[in-house]
Amino acid sequence: MDDLDRKIINQLQGGFPICDRPFKVVATLLEIKENELLQRIEKLLEEGILSRFGALYHAEKLGGGLTLAALSVPEQAFENITTIVNSFSEVAHNYKREHELNMWFVIATEKPDRIQEVISEIETQTDLKVYNVPKEAEYYIGLYLEV
Amino acid sequence: MKLDNLDRQIIQATQTGFPLNSKPYHVIAEQLNVTPQEIMLRFQRMLEMGIIRRIGAIPNHYKLGFTANGMSVWNVPDEVVDEYGKKIGELPFVSHCYRRPRHLPIWHFNLFAMVHGKTRKEVEEKIEQIALLLGENDLDHQILYSTKILKKTGLRLID
Numbered sequence: 665m666d667d668l669d670r671k672i673i674n675q676l677q678g679g680f681p682i683c684d685r686p687f688k689v690v691a692t693l694l695e696i697k698e699n700e701l702l703q704r705i706e707k708l709l710e711e712g713i714l715s716r717f718g719a720l721y722h723a724e725k726l727g728g729g730l731t732l733a734a735l736s737v738p739e740q741a742f743e744n745i746t747t748i749v750n751s752f753s754e755v756a757h758n759y760k761r762e763h764e765l766n767m768w769f770v771i772a773t774e775k776p777d778r779i780q781e782v783i784s785e786i787e788t789q790t791d792l793k794v795y796n797v798p799k800e801a802e803y804y805i806g807l808y809l810e811v
Numbered sequence: 812m813k814l815d816n817l818d819r820q821i822i823q824a825t826q827t828g829f830p831l832n833s834k835p836y837h838v839i840a841e842q843l844n845v846t847p848q849e850i851m852l853r854f855q856r857m858l859e860m861g862i863i864r865r866i867g868a869i870p871n872h873y874k875l876g877f878t879a880n881g882m883s884v885w886n887v888p889d890e891v892v893d894e895y896g897k898k899i900g901e902l903p904f905v906s907h908c909y910r911r912p913r914h915l916p917i918w919h920f921n922l923f924a925m926v927h928g929k930t931r932k933e934v935e936e937k938i939e940q941i942a943l944l945l946g947e948n949d950l951d952h953q954i955l956y957s958t959k960i961l962k963k964t965g966l967r968l969i970d
Contacts, residue, residue, distance in 0.1 A: 678867065682855055722863065761955040761958065
């Protein structure tokens with residue numbers, strides 16, 4: 665990654681124009697050629713430095729269900745419980761964290777009602793209580809990583 | 812305002828990314844058999860409605876060296892949590908900032924702020940800034956570092 669890559673990443677986190685030739689508009693701001701910008705983005709995607717280039721959609725506004733939930737998993741059962749929780753296709757992310765509540769996962773469903781069903785099924789299969797902490801208010805989402 | 816069929820087709824076509832082409836909106840338009848003007852109008856509208864949070868690059872923060880990601884959790888009095896939530900959300904190093912329910916006695920935190928940094932020390936300095944901002948309204952806080960990613964798949968929004 666060189667200076668130009670960094671400039672591109674910083675610039676493209678700020679938004680992307682909606683017009684006939686959006687890459688040309690951004691390239692002009694960066695004082696490079698449109699083609700070079702496209703090639704750079706392609707390379708950054710291939711290298712995994714960018715995980716995606718496009719629109720970031722707001723899951724709940726699309727009508728789906730989304731929540732964060734946690735479990736307190738005994739250390740000796742951790743592997744088994746991980747397998748059970750991860751087996752649900754609705755579990756999108758799952759992290760081990762340092763706390764008494766040591767497993768934190770995001771449940772995303774196409775229909776909001778399905779969230780409670782998934783929670784109940786996880787409770788039945790793991791014999792553990794699921795602590796559901798759905799978002800009650802959102803203050804800001806978005807991250808600008810200066811590189 | 813509800814999404815119509817074309818909006819859903821646009822989301823489906825672009826949820827994994829935009830075409831890397833000098834005229835990306837034209838490419839999407841061609842795929843969906845509508846005019847580029849219509850596609851651009853839809854994107855503009857979905858942005859205004861908040862269906863799209865933003866358009867642009869989504870960096871992989873691990874690859875950028877932001878490997879210390881602390882989920883900071885705070886116990887803030889209910890009367891002021893919204894006021895401070897907004898202030899904390901505006902800090903440049905905070906991404907997701909949410910109010911969530913408590914589960915007493917095991918869980919008494921009601922405000923979550925994800926803080927990203929290159930080292931734990933950097934994350935801790937940033938957490939300290941949040942603590943200063945909250946002052947006496949910081950009844951308790953903790954940083955829950957992720958010690959292992961157990962699963963990470965992208966959200967499929969529309970199948």
